[in-house]
Amino acid sequence: MDTAEFRRRGKEMVDYVADYLENVEQRPVYPDVEPGYLRSLIPAEAPLEPETYDDIMTDVERVIMPGITHWHSPYFYAYFAAASSYPAMLADMLSAAIGCIGFSWAASPACTELETVMLDWLGKMLNLPEDFIAGTEGQGGGVIQ
Structure with missing residues (x-):
């Protein structure tokens, strides 16, 4: 990934995250999956070639999101409140970049x-x-x- 693609994909990711948080209440709070659900949805071996970014994001929705408990949902009442915010996410991004x-x-x-x-x-x-x-x-x- 070069700098130009990073800029483009970064903007897309901000849109994805904003859309996710804006519409999280439309997702089921708790996943309707059984233990081991993920193994059959991903390859048994690590890929030898990289996947495209678009394919990865498709897999996030198709494979990962069905198994996520959505802590940011207004209908999530267990454990403790999720403490993420837009400023915190931007700060995490900066912190990850500085490393x-x-x-x-x-x-x-x-x-x-x-x-x-x-x-x-x-x-x-x-x-x-x-x-x-x-x-x-x-x-x-x-x-x-």
Whole structure:
């Protein structure tokens, strides 16, 4: 996939996702499938040649979506509410593009420091003692180096 196709397919995917979320209530909340339903619908061996993007998206609707529990449906009342939003999806896309692994400050200063600042925000919202806040004097907070 080159840059031009990525741009085109990305726009198509945004449309697919927006249409899915806009119309999710029209899908059955819980899938009407039995355990093992998927195996007979996909090849027994990994393909030797790539499939087209259009074929993959057709398979998403034909093979994958029938086995999905639609957590975003307004009729889904189990477990806990799905917490995805359009801004979160855009942020996930950016995060995937950057592909940062923030296991230490040296691996990614911005990633590590943003995590620390945001955890401080959360700690303050939860009224945790100052010892839990990285941006203050004390024994807590921070990241493992």
